[in-house]
Amino acid sequence: MVxxxxxxxxxxxxxxxAKYYKNLLHDLYEREFTWSISRDEDRAxxxxxxxxxxxxxxxxxxxxxxxxxxxxxxxxxxxxxxxRIENEYMQDSRxxxxxxxxxxxxxxxxxxxxxNDDLDYDSELTDxxxxxxxxxxxxxDGKGGLFxxxxxxxxxxxxxxxxxxxxxxxxxxxxxxxxx
Numbered sequence: 001m002v003x004x005x006x007x008x009x010x011x012x013x014x015x016x017x018a019k020y021y022k023n024l025l026h027d028l029y030e031r032e033f034t035w036s037i038s039r040d041e042d043r044a045x046x047x048x049x050x051x052x053x054x055x056x057x058x059x060x061x062x063x064x065x066x067x068x069x070x071x072x073x074x075x076x077x078x079x080x081x082x083x084r085i086e087n088e089y090m091q092d093s094r095x096x097x098x099x100x101x102x103x104x105x106x107x108x109x110x111x112x113x114x115x116n117d118d119l120d121y122d123s124e125l126t127d128x129x130x131x132x133x134x135x136x137x138x139x140x141d142g143k144g145g146l147f148x149x150x151x152x153x154x155x156x157x158x159x160x161x162x163x164x165x166x167x168x169x170x171x172x173x174x175x176x177x178x179x180x
Contacts, residue, residue, distance in 0.1 A: 004054050004065045005029055012079050012104035023121040024113060027130075028075035034134050039162035046084060047076030074130055078107055078146070081167065089171050110148040142166060149173045 009018055009025055018025075033044050051065040058064075082103040108114050111129045116122055129144070131137075138144030142158035147170035149158065158166050 003058070004051065007054050007058070008050070008075055008079050012075075012082055012101050014101055017101070017105065020117045020119070023118050023123070024108075024116055024126060025075060027123060027126045028078065029073045031074045031127075031130055032071040033074045033077040034071075036134075036136060037162045039164065043077045043081060043163050044072040046080035047072035050076055050080050050083075074134075078104055081146070081163065082107070085167060085171070089167075107146045110142060110144070110146055112144060136160070142170070 008029065013021070013025070033047060035041055035044065048068055051068065052062065054060075054065055055062050079100075082100045085103045086098060086100045105114070111133055113126060113129050116125055132144050133146065136145070136159040138159050139148075140154075140157045140159065141150065141152045142148040145158055145166065146163060147158065147166045149169050150173070152158070152169065152173075156169065158169070161169075
């Protein structure tokens with residue numbers, strides 16, 4: 001299981017983040033991803049699918065990863081979502097650049113956890129921010145959730161829509177301002 005966890009970390013982290021955010025990453029891995037909007041179950045399925053992807057890539061037995069019956073962790077969900085954004089949304093971009101870690105860390109920033117590094121780690125802050133996201137107690141514009149969209153239409157409440165739709169609003173904002 002340790003090798004699988006390290007693979008997840010390597011998927012979403014550059015060397016700096018892997019070195020200075022060990023506590024945060026560990027807590028994200030230990031925390032179960034739960035959902036209240038039915039379509040978000042798809043995000044959990046994507047996270048659990050990473051276990052098979054790892055076993056296939058490393059050519060190892062599925063016994064070396066958590067079983068499919070074990071719940072998806074927040075880290076797995078966020079890693080899978082970052083991979084999907086890169087592979088599906090960014091498919092028209094340069095193939096020699098992988099921005100998976102950028103998508104992941106943009107979510108960490110939106111959650112409000114980007115300053116919670118190992119030098120001054122606050123596990124209560126991590127728990128609070130994750131609870132806010134899971135319980136959908138974040139701002140209408142997505143701040144405190146996975147995707148913050150500045151200048152979002154006032155008729156849209158990011159906390160009321162599924163994570164995939166939130167990601168679509170976020171990426172359309174990138175297109176609108178040529179930030180992609």
